[in-house]
Amino acid sequence: MASSSDATSSAGSTPDPSEPSESGSTPETSEVPERRGRVRLRRAAVMAVPATALAAGLMILTAQGALGVQFAISGMPFTVTATELNGEGFAQFGGLDHMAEGSPNEGDTGGQVLVVVSAIKKATLTKLCQSVDLGGTNLLIRAGEGKEKVSAVNLTTDSTELSGDAAFDNIEIGNDASTLDKSHAQGPKGVFSQQADTVHIANLRQTNYATTAAVFKLPGLKLSFSDKGC
Amino acid sequence: MVAFRRWRAARPFWGGLLLALGGAEILLTEKASLKVVMHIGMQGLAGYLLPAVMLICGLLILFNPAQRLFYSICGVLLSLGTWLTSNLGGFLVGLLLGVVGSCLTFGWLPDQEPRQSRLRWRRGRQTSAQHP
Numbered sequence: 001m002a003s004s005s006d007a008t009s010s011a012g013s014t015p016d017p018s019e020p021s022e023s024g025s026t027p028e029t030s031e032v033p034e035r036r037g038r039v040r041l042r043r044a045a046v047m048a049v050p051a052t053a054l055a056a057g058l059m060i061l062t063a064q065g066a067l068g069v070q071f072a073i074s075g076m077p078f079t080v081t082a083t084e085l086n087g088e089g090f091a092q093f094g095g096l097d098h099m100a101e102g103s104p105n106e107g108d109t110g111g112q113v114l115v116v117v118s119a120i121k122k123a124t125l126t127k128l129c130q131s132v133d134l135g136g137t138n139l140l141i142r143a144g145e146g147k148e149k150v151s152a153v154n155l156t157t158d159s160t161e162l163s164g165d166a167a168f169d170n171i172e173i174g175n176d177a178s179t180l181d182k183s184h185a186q187g188p189k190g191v192f193s194q195q196a197d198t199v200h201i202a203n204l205r206q207t208n209y210a211t212t213a214a215v216f217k218l219p220g221l222k223l224s225f226s227d228k229g230c
Numbered sequence: 231m232v233a234f235r236r237w238r239a240a241r242p243f244w245g246g247l248l249l250a251l252g253g254a255e256i257l258l259t260e261k262a263s264l265k266v267v268m269h270i271g272m273q274g275l276a277g278y279l280l281p282a283v284m285l286i287c288g289l290l291i292l293f294n295p296a297q298r299l300f301y302s303i304c305g306v307l308l309s310l311g312t313w314l315t316s317n318l319g320g321f322l323v324g325l326l327l328g329v330v331g332s333c334l335t336f337g338w339l340p341d342q343e344p345r346q347s348r349l350r351w352r353r354g355r356q357t358s359a360q361h362p
Contacts, residue, residue, distance in 0.1 A: 036340070037239065047306060051333060
């Protein structure tokens with residue numbers, strides 16, 4: 001009896017290596033003949049601390065716009081107007097946007113839209129207006145009509161039409177889109193592009209398919225439905 | 231019921247369950263159809279692949295707890311990866327479930343044999359309880 005209990009205790013399969021007299025006095029251990037386990041906090045922390053740090057790092061990087069987040073465009077064009085746009089670090093090149101598969105807005109486009117990608121590192125806009133035609137009514141967003149202007153960091157717009165009175169400083173036209181360095185974005189190799197140190201556009205009017213920005217501040221935001229677009 | 235409790239006590243039950251739930255939650259948040267995934271390629275496939283492997287790791291922790299260290303390390307890395315691939319980690323919920331589950335699994339240990347000194351201490355306490 002004693003030898004057998006010794007053997008099992010060394011193998012570690014039963015938690016009760018004690019003498020028969022003692023096992024009779026501790027009924028809890030004799031009820032559970034298997035090995036139980038539990039979480040050791042210090043051991044869990046060995047993994048929890050670096051995991052938390054990594055997760056926080058990922059979120060901060062995403063918030064700063066350093067990590068890209070992919071999404072499909074809806075295929076609904078929207079109009080953006082502003083009385084004035086001032087930007088630093090401007091780049092522009094051609095690109096192709098994809099709609100979600102089977103989107104009702106595909107039409108005969110095959111779900112792809114040829115767009116002009118405009119990237120501006122730091123932009124301020126006066127009297128921004130954005131409208132989406134929902135068929136009969138327009139979703140209208142206005143901002144920056146007061147003293148404070150709309151500001152954006154790492155603003156990227158994918159547009160099909162752009163009009164306004166533009167002025168550029170130190171413009172370079174005809175670069176390869178993959179060599180752009182004045183703004184935050186670069187295009188594919190072998191695509192025509194242009195870039196400039198600063199950009200100033202008055203009476204801006206854009207038809208866009210997508211807009212992304214790392215930071216987009218809209219002071220005095222007003223959202224409403226309206227019969228007329230911008 | 232007693233059998234289930236015994237089964238549960240012998241493995242990192244909550245850790246595995248949370249990791250599996252996290253993977254399932256992220257899979258549920260994915261709405262892209264298979265056609266879109268095939269169209270986008272590896273980027274789209276990863277969105278499904280990572281939470282699916284998370285789910286498998288969670289189940290393996292439950293049914294093969296001997297390899298829990300490997301599964302939990304895989305689980306935590308996959309959970310963090312879903313932030314980039316799968317809707318910001320199932321809108322954060324699945325990511326948190328996965329990380330917490332992996333950490334619980336990593337920290338889980340079966341009860342060791344009491345050390346010789348502890349055994350003696352316990353015995354001394356018992357005798358004192360019997361003869362106050």
